[in-house]
Amino acid sequence: MSGIYFHIPFCKQACHYCNFHFSTSMKLKEQVIDAMLLELEMRKDYLPKEPLSSIYFGGGTPSLLDADDLQRFFEKINTLFQLQPNAEITLEANPDDLTNEKLKMLADSPVNRLSIGVQSFFEEDLVFMNRAHNAREAQQCLEQALRLGFHDITIDLIYGAPTTSDAMWEENLRIAFDYNIPHLSSYALTVEEKTALHHFVKTGKVAALEEEKAARQFEYLMAATTSVGYIHYEISNFALPGRFARHNTSYWQGAPYLGIGPAAHSFNGIVRRWNVANNALYVKALEADTKDAYYEIEQLSAADRYNEYVMTGLRTIWGVDLGHIAAMDETFATHFQKHVQSFIEEKKMIQEGKVYRLSSTGRLLADGIAAELFF
Ligand code: SF4
Numbered sequence: 001m002s003g004i005y006f007h008i009p010f011c012k013q014a015c016h017y018c019n020f021h022f023s024t025s026m027k028l029k030e031q032v033i034d035a036m037l038l039e040l041e042m043r044k045d046y047l048p049k050e051p052l053s054s055i056y057f058g059g060g061t062p063s064l065l066d067a068d069d070l071q072r073f074f075e076k077i078n079t080l081f082q083l084q085p086n087a088e089i090t091l092e093a094n095p096d097d098l099t100n101e102k103l104k105m106l107a108d109s110p111v112n113r114l115s116i117g118v119q120s121f122f123e124e125d126l127v128f129m130n131r132a133h134n135a136r137e138a139q140q141c142l143e144q145a146l147r148l149g150f151h152d153i154t155i156d157l158i159y160g161a162p163t164t165s166d167a168m169w170e171e172n173l174r175i176a177f178d179y180n181i182p183h184l185s186s187y188a189l190t191v192e193e194k195t196a197l198h199h200f201v202k203t204g205k206v207a208a209l210e211e212e213k214a215a216r217q218f219e220y221l222m223a224a225t226t227s228v229g230y231i232h233y234e235i236s237n238f239a240l241p242g243r244f245a246r247h248n249t250s251y252w253q254g255a256p257y258l259g260i261g262p263a264a265h266s267f268n269g270i271v272r273r274w275n276v277a278n279n280a281l282y283v284k285a286l287e288a289d290t291k292d293a294y295y296e297i298e299q300l301s302a303a304d305r306y307n308e309y310v311m312t313g314l315r316t317i318w319g320v321d322l323g324h325i326a327a328m329d330e331t332f333a334t335h336f337q338k339h340v341q342s343f344i345e346e347k348k349m350i351q352e353g354k355v356y357r358l359s360s361t362g363r364l365l366a367d368g369i370a371a372e373l374f375f
Pocket residue numbers: 010011012013014015018019020022059060061094117
């Protein structure tokens with residue numbers, strides 16, 4: 001199980017809450033793609049020699065790519081790698097880009113899964129977030145995508161925004177369920193440093209986010225998705241049976257992945273590596289064809305690997321396996337067992353044999369519980 005992530009670092013406009021790497025200027029698009037294809041060629045031996053199980057175009061906004069851009073990516077991928085026959089090929093898309101023409105182009109390409117950044121079906125929320133699409137486009141793109149035969153669709157929805165009342169959140173989920181899409185990712189709005197939202201909260205233009213509201217809407221999300229048959233398989237991800245996202249699941253299960261493009265991360269089981277989050281510097285380093293590092297690396301210690309396993313494992317339905325921890329190091333297993341007991345007693349975690357998982361109450365406190373279990 002291994003996959004490639006392509007980071008497409010361009011967006012039409014900056015969403016107020018977003019701290020991902022992107023540029024709103026498309027001036028360097030051709031050069032960035034050239035550099036990404038070069039990086040792919042240079043790093044073709046990074047992954048184990050086995051057919052790829054997934055490819056993921058994330059960003060930024062990959063739906064800004066046109067047919068020629070995508071063709072260039074797939075031609076290069078096909079010359080350098082083999083793909084499993086049923087490989088999952090996801091492209092993140094924003095509703096305003098998904099015109100009938102763009103959807104037809106995508107349907108004719110190897111892309112077989114769309115991840116659509118809906119965020120909300122309400123105009124107030126979309127304006128507050130400074131999204132480039134409106135409420136009508138949020139639904140229209142889903143209708144058109146389904147009509148054109150895209151059945152592997154996931155959408156993103158954000159809860160906890162000041163504009164999102166509980167009634168609106170319930171309606172957002174009801175609309176999503178009506179489309180019967182197989183997958184949903186849902187995140188609480190957070191205030192990240194260096195974002196417009198951070199500035200607005202700091203200057204009092206927007207009130208600080210209400211934690212209780214986010215917790216309440218998350219609890220509703222868990223109950224509502226379960227009631228219509230979705231499996232809550234990762235803290236922010238919900239899928240109908242058999243429809244888990246393969247690419248993201250491989251991240252959570254520690255499989256190796258190769259990340260290409262500005263700000264993209266890679267992992268080979270031991271070393272993490274991330275590229276410079278600057279389009280011009282990325283292009284310059286690759287164009288120069290020198291060994292100039294355009295990336296940083298971090299060698300994970302045994303304790304880092306344990307902490308990461310606990311952090312990601314607890315966020316998933318698969319939980320944390322004490323046998324796996326013991327195989328890493330008995331000291332970690334002793335540490336884990338000592339600290340996990342209080343969470344079991346408080347019913348924040350559930351133990352089944354050697355496997356430990358978060359309960360629904362525990363899911364509200366996932367990061368804090370993981371931190372308590374770190375070595
Ligand atoms: S479209 Fe996505 S990547 Fe771009 S600014 Fe908005 S949230 Fe961030």
